[in-house]
Amino acid sequence: MAITFAATPRTRPDVAARPRGRLGRSARRNVTGWAFAGPATLIVVGLSLFPAVWAFFISRTKWNGIAPAVDVGWRNYQRIVQDPDAIAAARHTLVLTLLFVPASILLGMLIAVALNQRIRLIGFYRTCIFVPYVASAAATGILASFVFNPQFGAANEALRRLGLPAQQFLESPGQALLVVCVIALWGxxxxxxxxxxxxxxxxxxxxxxxxxxxxxxxxRVFRHIILPELRPVTVFVAIWQTITAMQLFDLIYTTTRGGPMNSTQTVVYYIYELAFQTQRLGYGAAVAYLLFAVTMLLTVGVIWYSRRRGSEVF
Structure with a gap:
């Protein structure tokens, strides 16, 4: 009598262990990656979120940085709409933004079209255009102060050679904000x-x-082909340059310090004066949070409008 044994299916060890091995390797890679990036991430998040949260609590107090803080609730935010200096700073910031953002978009697009041509020394020209951006803004402001000096500046010397009258530039309340905008555009x-x-x-x-x-x-090629292709980039540049204009501080600090007669005092420089010159930290934090809210609303509004028009940017 022949005895037959049914062959039982055998599972290959390598096949059964393969998913677990892949999972283990993936987990080890994640742990290794977070081991390198985790400390830096914690430092960046801590240095960003903790001051922002702390500043919000400060904005609800009356505090000079030395004496104990006094809780005043939302009174600091209510005072902003009645503060003539804050309203004037907001108006100056709005004018600067309306001048700076369209000019930077138009000039940047025209220069980019010119630099996109096949001409000799094109790399040199592109470097020359980008160098002012990577230069220190403080150094740019100090240099601009000499260029636009009413007495011995190069700008007035050029006007004299052309037979035009000399200007006061940064020392004129009616010209200072426009000159600051020109300096910001150059950079x-x-x-x-x-x-x-x-x-x-x-x-x-x-x-x-x-x-x-x-x-x-x-x-027609530029209008119907190139411009539509550049629409998402234009939305990004508009948002970026709007934030840059609304947070402009270093150029104003190194050129006019808010003068003459507070004609170039923007919101950010006004916050600096409140917090570090008059020691009104609570009120300065409230103005800073209001600036953050306005910037966020503008950014969200531009993104929403661009998406309605079919320009996916973010």
Whole structure:
């Protein structure tokens, strides 16, 4: 009598252990990655979130940094709308933003189009445009103070050679804010130009060639092909430059210090005066939080509008 044994299926050890081994390797990679990035992440988050939360509690107090803080509730925020200095600083910031943001977008786009051409020494030209952006803003402000000096500045010397009257520039209440805007443009337009240049080089050449073959001129190609492709970049640049204009401090500190006659006192410089010159830390923190809220609302509004128009940026 023949005895037969049913063959039982055997599981290969390597197949059964493979998912667990992959999971273990993935966990080890995650632990290793967080071991390197974790301490730095904790430091960055701690230095960002803790001061922001602490500043909110300070904004609800009356405190000079030395004596015990006195809780005043929302009184500091209510005083902002009745403070003529805060209203004037907000008006100066609004004017600076309305001058700076469109000019930086337009100049950056035009410079990027020029730097996108195939000409000799194009790398040198691109470097020259970007150097003012990476230069220290404090050094830029100090240099601009000499250039626009009414007595011996290079700007007035150029006007005299052209037969034009000398100007007061940074010492004139009616001209100082405009001159600050020009200085800020000189330092920031390089960033805008580089961003637009990268976007221009990312446009598919087939679109431009097809439009050219169909008989479209340069202006029509730029208007109907290039501009729509640059729309997401324009939204990003508009948000970035708006935040830059609303938080402009270093140029004002090194050139006018809010003068003359507080004509260049922006919201950020007003916060600096409240907190570090008059020791009104609670009220200064309240103004800073209001500036943060306005900046956040503007950013969200621009992103929402761009998405309604079909420009996905963030």
């Amino acid at each position: 920031e337009v390089g960033f805008t130009a580089v961003v637009y240049l990268a976007a221009l080089q990312d446009i598919p050449p087939d679109l431009v060639e097809a439009a050219t073959v169909d008989g479209a001129g340069r202006w």
